[in-house]
Amino acid sequence: MSTTTSTTTRSPDAIRGRRLGVLLVLCGAIFLEGIDVAMLNVALPSVRADLGLETGVLQWVMSAYVLGYGGFMLLGGRAADLFGRRRMFVGWLTVFLVFSGLGGLATEGWQLIAARFVTGVAAAFMTPAGLSIITTGFEEGPQRDKALLVYSGTAAGGFSIGLVAGGLLASAGWRWVFFAPVGLAALILLGALALVPKEPARPGRSGQKLDLAGGLLVTSAVILLVLGVERAAHAGAAWTAATVGAGLLLLAVFAAVERRAAEPLVRLGILRSGPLVRSGGAGLLFSGGFFGFQFLVVLYLQELRGWSTLETSFAMLVIGIDAVLSPTVVPKLVARFGNGRLIFGGLLVAALAYGLFLPLGADWSYLVMLPGLILLGLAFALVYGPLTIVATEGVAESEQGLAGGLLYTGFQFGAALGLSSVTAVAAAYADPLEGYRAALLVPFAAVLAAAALSLPGLRRRAEQPDAEALPGAGAGAGTEGGTPAGAAAGLEPARG
Structure with missing residues (x-):
């Protein structure tokens, strides 16, 4: 009786005990993935100078990771559903660790490109596995929302901190950009082995096989x-x-x-889920706008204004305020206004942020740029985490990895699309400043399109998942065969 009394006074979104340890491990992994990408972005000039790489080869150092990550994401998400989320997470985290270190040992361009491709493939298997551990280990509702918002804030914080860390490490030698994540990955791996519970055997899943033909296609x-x-x-x-x-x-x-x-591999019925499809589309456009904008601002500051790599990194650091806002303020806003309204409002805030940069001047001071950068950090907090929540709500436990894979594939494809689009527009102008101004219309238009796509999410009444599209939803969201998601993942169900 006393146990019931003590637990019912707890906040419904409180995360304690082993659940907290598991969340910290998973946040460490997504933080690792974020800093890995960001640090290499700012270290590319040093890599080019040391290895004597041509521009085309240097471009492949980045493209190889994007190809591996985006290309294998759906396969990675489904593999987590079929072969065990912990197994996929731990195994591919190990691959990530090894090939990150091998990248630091590269002496030729092709070696670095190969290491980055395999690292991207490892991230493609590791990331949806980690996300699905959260969505199956925390009951759908305030607690899962809180966990996902902390997770998304950590991802963004990793990218922002990685910009500064990359500048500092590159000044000591670009190889440290690859060696430093190895130590962090080793700590996360030890934490995962100790804290992430093994999944119980599920007899109903024993006969299922990975659709290799579909995966290859x-x-x-x-x-x-x-x-x-x-x-x-x-x-x-x-x-x-x-x-x-x-x-x-x-x-x-x-x-x-x-x-x-x-x-x-992908049951096409899952695409009848309106929230999942809209989240993927809005995520693609939002990601494309963000990465395109960041690329243009870095070029503006370094090539037109002559700022150093470290100065540029510190200038962009303010966007990382979402790492603070996501776990602290956004859960309260979600509870009051709902995910749909936050996503729509956040996309409008992003449009305002990009709009403030449209009349970009040749000698803008940092104080002129600061309001737009702060607004972009706020927009990221309002959009990124809630998109993840909406994409995975109501999806059966057996397809949580697939849902995460679909969402993150949209993010990655959007990043590639955004970078390519702004590069093409900027290159069409002889005057670099005119090119930047014209290219800034791309992220501005992208987030407006995303806002239009997210309009159906403003309805007060949650969209009911289609029974055929989301098998298992009838047994209760986040359950399989009537078993709470947390229990299925080996975590004690939340109380109160």
């Missing part, structure tokens, strides 16, 4: 699409059209194969 399709978009600004129109066309053709073949597959 969708991975090839996404890689071709990302490659076509990523290289659009550097390749001819015919090459881009052929690459993107081949990717779309493979997607069509993939859809036909999945309709007939007994155990499809």
Whole structure:
């Protein structure tokens, strides 16, 4: 009786004990992925100088990671559902650790490119596995929302801190940008082995197999699409059209194969979930706008204004305020206004932030830029975490990895699309400043389109998941066979 009394006074979104330890481990992994990308971004000039890489080869150092990450994300998400989320998380975190270290030992461009590709593949398996551990280990509602907002804030904080850390490490030697994450990854791996519980055997899943034909088709399709978009600004129109066309053709073949597959990689019925599809589309546009904007501002500060790498990193650090806002303020806003309103409002705030930069001047002071950067950090806090919540709400436990894979594929494809688009627009102008101004219209238009796409989420009444689209939802959101999601993941169900 006393136990019931003590637990009912607790906040419903409080995270304690082993659950807190698991969340910290998973946040450490997404933080690692964020700083890994950001640190390399600012270290590329040092890599080029030391290894003597041409611009085209240097571009592949970044593109290889994006191809591996975006191309294998759906396969990684489904593998987590079928073969165990802990197993996929721990195994691919180990691969991430090893190949990050090998990247630091590279003496030739091709070695670095190969290491980055495998690191991207590892992230593609590790990230949806980590996300699905949260969505199946925390009951749907305030506690899961809090966990996802902390998780998303940590991801953004990792990227922001990585910009500064990359500048500091690159000044000591670019290889430290690869070696430093190895130590952090080792600590996270030890924490995962100790804290993330093993999943109980599920007899109903024992006969299921990974759809290798579907996996090969969708991975090839996404890689071709990302490659076509990523290289659009550097390749001819015919090459881009052929690459993107081949990717779309493979997607069509993939859809036909999945309709007939007994155990499809992507059950097409899940795409009948309006919230999941809208979240993926809005995430694609939001991610594209953000990465395109960041790329333009870095070019403006370093190439037009002559700022150093470290000065640029500190200037962009303010965007990381969402790492503070996401776990502290946003959960209260979600409880009061709902995810849909926050996403829509955040996208409008992002449009305002980009709009403030449209009349970009040749000699703007940092104080002139600061309001727009602060607004962008606020927008990220309002949009990124709630998008993740909406994309995974109501999805059966058996498909949480797939839902995460679909969402993160949208994020990655959006990043490639945004970077390619702003690069193409800026390159069309002889005057760099005029090119930056014109290219800034791309992120501005992208977030407005995302806001229009998210309008249905403003309805007060939550959209009821289609029974056929979301099997298992009838047994209760986040359950499988009537078992609470937390219990299925080996975590004690929340009380109160």
